[in-house]
Amino acid sequence: MAGETNEAPQLRAGSMVTPVEDFREIIRMYSEEYQHYNGGPVKCIHMHNSFAKYVSNIVKKFDSSVTAISLENEPLLRKICRVDTLDPRNMKLKWAILKQNILAVDGKPIRPRVMDPQFYVNQYEPRSVNYDNVDKEEALARRRLQESWKHFDQTSKRPCPSDIPSTSQNSENKVKKWDFQEIKKEQEKQDSEEENQKPEANIIQESKNNEDNEPSSKKLKLDTESDVCILCRENDRTHAFLHGSLESDDASAHLVACEECALKWQWATKGCPFCRKPCVNILRIMK
Ligand SMILES: [Zn+2]
Ligand SMILES: [Zn+2]
Known part of the structure; x- marks a missing residue:
C-alpha cells in the first residue's frame, strides 16, 4: 500500500491526465476547452472542474440537508463513483473519485485505485479511544x-532555604x-x-x-x-x-x-x- 502511493505520480492542477473512457462524456459536456474531446490527456484542473460542475448539477436537485444521494437514476455518475450513494459534503471524496478515473498522469500510467465502498462510512466514524x-x-x-x-x-533564589518547609x-x-x-x-x-x-x-x-x-x-x-x-x-x-x-x-x-x-x-x-x-x-x- 505504502509502496503504491510512493510510486504514484503527484496529481497537480497542471498535470496532464488521461481519464477513463466513461469520463470523456463529462468532460465534453462540462468543459468549454474540450467540447469535442475524444480521449487523450487533459489538464487535471479541467477534469476536476467538469466533474465538479457535473456533480453540482445533480446535487442541486436535492435538498441541501441530504447527506446521501442515491445514484440509482444517475447511471453515469454511479459508474464513475462505483458506489450506490454519494455524500455531497464529502470533499475528500471528490479527489478519490477523480483518481480512480485516471489512467495516466503526465504520460506515466497509473493503476486506477478502486475505492472501498466502506470509504464513505469510515470518514465519519470517530476513532475509538486508546x-x-x-x-x-x-x-x-x-x-x-x-x-x-x-x-x-534550581534557578529560583532562596533567601533562607532552611525556613522553607519540605514540599513532600x-x-x-x-x-x-x-x-x-x-x-x-x-x-x-x-x-x-x-x-x-x-x-x-x-x-x-x-x-x-x-x-x-x-x-x-x-x-x-x-x-x-x-x-x-x-x-x-x-x-x-x-x-x-x-x-x-x-x-x-x-x-x-x-x-x-x-x-x-x-x-x-x-x-x-x-x-x-x-x-x-x-x-x-x-x-x-x-x-
Ligand atoms: Zn480549578
Ligand atoms: Zn477523594
Whole structure:
C-alpha cells in the first residue's frame, strides 16, 4: 500500500491526465476547452472542474440537508463513483473519485485505485479511544512537568532555604505524584481485589465517579462549606490543583480533592478536575 502511493505520480492542477473512457462524456459536456474531446490527456484542473460542475448539477436537485444521494437514476455518475450513494459534503471524496478515473498522469500510467465502498462510512466514524495511549500521555506530561519544576527549583533564589518547609511528606510520596503509570497499576490491583470482596459497593462507587468526571455547568459552583473531596465524596480535601499561568495577577489553585484522588486524576493532561484549567502541579495544603 505504502509502496503504491510512493510510486504514484503527484496529481497537480497542471498535470496532464488521461481519464477513463466513461469520463470523456463529462468532460465534453462540462468543459468549454474540450467540447469535442475524444480521449487523450487533459489538464487535471479541467477534469476536476467538469466533474465538479457535473456533480453540482445533480446535487442541486436535492435538498441541501441530504447527506446521501442515491445514484440509482444517475447511471453515469454511479459508474464513475462505483458506489450506490454519494455524500455531497464529502470533499475528500471528490479527489478519490477523480483518481480512480485516471489512467495516466503526465504520460506515466497509473493503476486506477478502486475505492472501498466502506470509504464513505469510515470518514465519519470517530476513532475509538486508546486508553493505553491516554495513560502514556498523562505519564509523559507529568514527567515533563517534573523536569521543568526541577529546573525552576534550581534557578529560583532562596533567601533562607532552611525556613522553607519540605514540599513532600516523604520520598515515596514524591515518586507517586510524578509516576502516573505506577499509580494506575496499583489502582488496578486494588480494584480487582475489591471487586472480589464487595462487587455491589464497587459499582455504586464507579457510577459516582463517572458523574464527577463530567464537566457540567451546574457543577461549577464549588461547595466551599463542605470539606469533602469532590471526586470520591468520602475523604477530606487535602490536595489542590495549581492552575497554569503562574505569572498572572491571580495565580490560583482549587482545593478540591483528597490525596488518593488527586494522584489518580489525570491532571497533567485533563487539567483541574473542577474547572478544567490547565494544571501544572498538585499541592498538599498544610493547615
Ligand atoms: Zn477523594
Ligand atoms: Zn480549578
